Amino acid sequence: MSNQRTRALDIVQRRTTDRVFAPADKISDFFADDVFTIDKMKSTLAPDTFKRVEHAIKKGKKIDLDTANEVASAVKTWAIAKGTTHYTHWFQPLTGATAEKHDSFFNAQKGLEIFRGNELIQQEPDASSFPNGGIRSTFEARGYTAWDPSSPIFIWGRTLCIPTIFVSYTGEALDFKAPLLKAVEAVDKAATKVCQFFDRNVNSVNASLGCEQEYFVIDRALYNARPDLVMSGRTVFGHHPARGQQLDDHYFGAIPSRVYNYMKDFEIECLKLGIPVSTRHNEVAPSQFEVAPIFEDINVATDHNSLMMDVMERVAERHDLKVLFHEKPFAGLNGSGKHNNWSLITSSGVNVFQPSSSARENLQFLTFLVNTIKAIYDNAGLLRASIASAGNDHRLGANEAPPAIMSVFLGSELNAVLDELENNGNIKVDKGDNMYMKLGIDKIPQIILDNTDRNRTSPFAFTGNKFEFRAVGSEQNVAEPMTVLNLIMANQLKNFHLEVSDRIEKGEDKKLAIVNVLREYIKESKAIRFEGDGYSEEWEKEAEKRKLPNVKNTARALDAYVSKEAKAIFEAFQVMAPHELEARNEIQLENYIMKLQIEGRLISELARTQVIPAAIKFQSKLIQNAKGLADLKIDNSHTKGILEKINSHIQVIQKNVDEMNVKRGEINELADTRDRAIAYCDEVKGKYFDVIREAVDKLEVMIDDEDWPLLKYREMLFLR
Numbered sequence: 002m003s004n005q006r007t008r009a010l011d012i013v014q015r016r017t018t019d020r021v022f023a024p025a026d027k028i029s030d031f032f033a034d035d036v037f038t039i040d041k042m043k044s045t046l047a048p049d050t051f052k053r054v055e056h057a058i059k060k061g062k063k064i065d066l067d068t069a070n071e072v073a074s075a076v077k078t079w080a081i082a083k084g085t086t087h088y089t090h091w092f093q094p095l096t097g098a099t100a101e102k103h104d105s106f107f108n109a110q111k112g113l114e115i116f117r118g119n120e121l122i123q124q125e126p127d128a129s130s131f132p133n134g135g136i137r138s139t140f141e142a143r144g145y146t147a148w149d150p151s152s153p154i155f156i157w158g159r160t161l162c163i164p165t166i167f168v169s170y171t172g173e174a175l176d177f178k179a180p181l182l183k184a185v186e187a188v189d190k191a192a193t194k195v196c197q198f199f200d201r202n203v204n205s206v207n208a209s210l211g212c213e214q215e216y217f218v219i220d221r222a223l224y225n226a227r228p229d230l231v232m233s234g235r236t237v238f239g240h241h242p243a244r245g246q247q248l249d250d251h252y253f254g255a256i257p258s259r260v261y262n263y264m265k266d267f268e269i270e271c272l273k274l275g276i277p278v279s280t281r282h283n284e285v286a287p288s289q290f291e292v293a294p295i296f297e298d299i300n301v302a303t304d305h306n307s308l309m310m311d312v313m314e315r316v317a318e319r320h321d322l323k324v325l326f327h328e329k330p331f332a333g334l335n336g337s338g339k340h341n342n343w344s345l346i347t348s349s350g351v352n353v354f355q356p357s358s359s360a361r362e363n364l365q366f367l368t369f370l371v372n373t374i375k376a377i378y379d380n381a382g383l384l385r386a387s388i389a390s391a392g393n394d395h396r397l398g399a400n401e402a403p404p405a406i407m408s409v410f411l412g413s414e415l416n417a418v419l420d421e422l423e424n425n426g427n428i429k430v431d432k433g434d435n436m437y438m439k440l441g442i443d444k445i446p447q448i449i450l451d452n453t454d455r456n457r458t459s460p461f462a463f464t465g466n467k468f469e470f471r472a473v474g475s476e477q478n479v480a481e482p483m484t485v486l487n488l489i490m491a492n493q494l495k496n497f498h499l500e501v502s503d504r505i506e507k508g509e510d511k512k513l514a515i516v517n518v519l520r521e522y523i524k525e526s527k528a529i530r531f532e533g534d535g536y537s538e539e540w541e542k543e544a545e546k547r548k549l550p551n552v553k554n555t556a557r558a559l560d561a562y563v564s565k566e567a568k569a570i571f572e573a574f575q576v577m578a579p580h581e582l583e584a585r586n587e588i589q590l591e592n593y594i595m596k597l598q599i600e601g602r603l604i605s606e607l608a609r610t611q612v613i614p615a616a617i618k619f620q621s622k623l624i625q626n627a628k629g630l631a632d633l634k635i636d637n638s639h640t641k642g643i644l645e646k647i648n649s650h651i652q653v654i655q656k657n658v659d660e661m662n663v664k665r666g667e668i669n670e671l672a673d674t675r676d677r678a679i680a681y682c683d684e685v686k687g688k689y690f691d692v693i694r695e696a697v698d699k700l701e702v703m704i705d706d707e708d709w710p711l712l713k714y715r716e717m718l719f720l721r
Contacts (some may be wrong), residue, residue: 006712009226013720016220016321018258021266024273033275035083037076037154045075058150061186069118069148076154077106077116080161088116090124090146091162093177093478095132095588099307100167102126103160121163122148132591134584136173143170149178152304155274157312164304173581177480178303180576184484185299187491187574188345192369194498196347198515199365205348208487209467210302213293214309215284215337215475217325218260223717224323229603233596234327234392234476237604237690238612240698241333242715245287252285259320260290267309267316268292274312276305286334287718296342299487303480306339326476329395331714332694336396337475343486344467345369355466364515368497371419371519371526373468374409376493377461378526380485380570381407382550382561384461385472387485389555389589391596393474397553403460403472405558406544406551408531410459416532422516423523458535484576492570497522555593556678562586590678597681601665604693605658611710612697616651619704620644647703653696661689 024031039058043051050071057064064072080088089101102124106114124146131144145168152164167176174180185208192206224230229237246252256264264281271278271294280293292313297305310326317324329336345353351362353369377384384407397405411419460472473482497518504514528547533540544551552558561567563586568579577585623644630637668680701709 005226006710009220009222009712010716010720012222013220016259018262019320021262021269023265023269028272031269032272032277035156035273036275037079038275039153041079042072042075045079046071054150061151061182064122064148064150066118066122069122071118073116073118073121076121076161077114080156081106081114083156085156085159085161087159088120088161088163090126090148090165092126092146092165092167093304093307093480094167094175095134095177095585097476097478097592099311100126100131101160101162124165126167131167131175132588133169133173133175134587136169136171136175136580136584144168144175145170149182149300151182151298152301153275155308157274157308173584174577177478177484178300181303181480181484181487182300183574183576184487184491187576188487188494191491191494191498192345192353193347195368195372195494196353196365198368198498198501198511199361200347200349200351203347203349203351206353207346207348208299208483209296209344209346209352210299210479210483211294211296211342211467212302212306212479213280213291213338213340213342214306215289215291215339216313217286217289217330217337218263218317218322219288219325219717220720221318221321221323223712223720224325226712227717229600229607230323230325230330232603233600234325235330235395235600236332236714236717237600238607238694238697238701238711239332239714240701242713242718244715244719245334246285249285251283251287251289254283256281256283256290259322263317263320263322264290264292266319267313270312270316271309274305274308276309276312278309284335284337286331289335289337296344299343299483303478303483306479328390328392328474328476331718334718338396338471339473339475339477339479341470341473341479341482341486342464342467343470343483345490352466354463354468364512367418367422367519368515370411370415370463371522372493372497373490374411374529375522375526376489377407377409378529379493380489380566381529382552382558382564383485383489383567383570384482385550385552386558386561387482388470388472388474388477389558390474390477391555391593391600392476393472394554396474397472403458404535404540404551405472405553406535406540406549407460407472407529408535408544408549409529410462410532411530412463413532415463416530419523419530423520423527425520459531460535488570488574488576491574554682556590556675556682559586559589559593559678560675562589587674590674593678594674594681597686598665600690601661601681601685604690605662607711608654608658608693608697612700613651613654615704615708615710616647616700619708620647622705622708623647643703647700650696650700650703654693654700657689657693657696661685661693664689 039055042054046054050068053068054064054072056062087103087105089103091099091101094100106116108115126144126146146165147168149164149166154164155162166174166179166182168179169175188208189206193203196203196206227236229235268278268281277295277297278292279295282291284291294305313324326337328338347353353365356363356366385405397403460470462469462471470482470486473479500518501514504517505511528549531540541551562582568582571577571582572579623640627637627640627644630640664684668677668684671677671680701713
């Protein structure tokens with residue numbers, strides 16, 4: 002057995018479990034301790050200052066410098082009292098990770114801790130080394146981070162963290178947060194106008210989000226002994242273990258003690274940071290788990306998800322564990338997603354996706370339900386692009402992940418309601434409590450609780466009072482799909498409002514106008530609704546008949562971002578200009594290429610330096626065995642047969658690795674980024690990755706366990 006594998010297994014056997022203790026018996030006693038909350042602002046700021054800050058947060062307005070100076074003074078005093086020495090503008094560049102540049106409060110010239118309003122409002126990190134898609138030249142380094150007052154300031158470690166957006170010197174967004182804020186503002190305005198058809202007192206609509214984060218946990222020593230996990234986040238080789246997830250015994254089972262203590266530890270840190278983690282459990286695959294917070298404002302929820310992932314990684318180090326967020330770290334087992342539970346809440350506290358016993362609210366519910374379906378139907382390609390990544394390509398459509406085909410699941414009862422509404426040709430809206438009876442809307446109050454079943458194969462499912470976007474990858478920053486979802490919803494609601502208003506101006510009754518437009522939308526978007534098994538081949542054939550896009554790889558899915566239609570929507574709501582979309586498309590294609598380049602290099606290196614040498618070493622043992630048997634005049638045909646099989650697998654590996662490396666060199670010479678991405682997808686990943694892996698995995702079950710150099714799935718997934 003290889004030294005690294007032996008050492009790793011020995012280390013795991015000697016691990017102990019340390020108990021974790023919360024700072025107080027009740028979560029309420031320490032929740033948000035490390036957050037400069039509204040209540041803390043109120044208690045430390047002058048009343049007039051607090052009102053200005055509160056107004057700016059609620060209305061999304063800028064904070065003037067005088068007010069910022071007062072906030073900076075208060076937050077510095079609070080932070081230093083809690084032991085912080087530095088501050089940072091915490092932002093989310095297009096690398097996919099969070100970023101921070103720490104500056105000390107201490108001013109050596111004055112011998113004092115100083116923090117001014119201009120330092121709170123703005124910083125200037127070097128933008129040249131962050132992805133920009135050609136917006137900025139390498140020598141044009143200036144970029145700005147700007148404080149987002151709507152997301153609370155927090156302390157992580159001994160650093161004060163100020164959530165910010167990140168933009169270039171010329172104003173283009175270089176992060177995920179800035180476009181999200183604009184998209185959320187757009188859906189707020191469009192949804193508010195639609196809500197005012199039903200309740201004139203509604204003056205705003207807030208997008209709400211809850212992210213279910215799936216992840217794997219393995220021992221850190223085992224992780225370090227697998228170069229592919231370290232370098233790419235996934236195993237490029239590995240034979241399926243005899244026992245995987247087929248017994249369904251891990252799902253919701255008792256949490257292993259080491260993992261339980263790890264969970265408890267990172268949850269405590271999250272709760273101190275104001276992240277409302279609520280649920281923990283085992284997921285389907287061995288060593289796979291899930292954590293879920295309760296719903297929050299979408300901007301805060303997005304920040305909290307990125308922060309939580311960082312907390313989980315750092316806390317895992319304390320427990321000698323490694324958390325894996327890659328969408329598909331282990332072949333043949335469930336991948337990990339980040340289910341985005343999305344809803345819209347009015348200023349009066351009404352969830353527009355919540356059916357009720359009120360006829361008026363039910364028509365509002367149907368209005369938003371049908372408009373959401375229409376938005377998904379009209380923009381299926383763009384929504385697919387929003388969750389496109391090299392990691393998610395491995396996951397989508399495999400082992401309980403939804404397919405790459407965008408579809409909407411409603412459940413049989415809601416489908417029946419929409420079908421009845423669509424087919425009711427003679428609509429007559431009567432006055433009084435029963436005015437919607439003839440439309441079948443009276444059925445909705447009977448199904449308020451659990452009005453849909455769960456469909457784990459649907460990428461976009463209605464789950465009672467929200468939509469669950471299940472296709473989002475576990476490693477992804479949720480701001481990207483949420484930007485697209487809220488933007489296409491804003492566009493759809495704007496169009497709906499215009500159509501209904503036009504009918505009303507022509508003399509049509511308001512309720513009748515709403516219903517008639519909804520009926521048109523139901524007919525136009527019916528193809529996107531699907532209630533069956535999204536994993537099945539039959540659905541792929543059916544989706545093709547319905548003319549639904551089925552783009553299975555990122556290289557092609559990203560085309561939707563630079564389509565004429567997408568550019569028009571992004572530009573209309575001033576979320577991003579066409580050249581910004583072009584830049585992001587370039588960044589994502591480059592990222593996709595680099596991920597496949599890394600995986601290709603790993604496959605080549607591990608095959609040549611570990612797998613083939615191990616196979617040859619075992620062959621030598623077999624050759625000696627065959628010679629010994631022959632000397633004793635004993636039939637050695639079985640040994641020869643094994644030798645021939647091993648040799649054939651070595652030849653397959655060597656031949657395909659050599660060809661793959663030549664092909665990679667040719668593709669790297671292609672000038673166009675999209676051409677390179679598609680070539681890597683089709684001619685490298687598609688042609689060689691699985692072929693080489695299959696031969697390696699066959700060798701794994703033939704070679705003496707003592708001679709196999711790579712940690713096996715059974716060791717990584719079942720030794721905790």
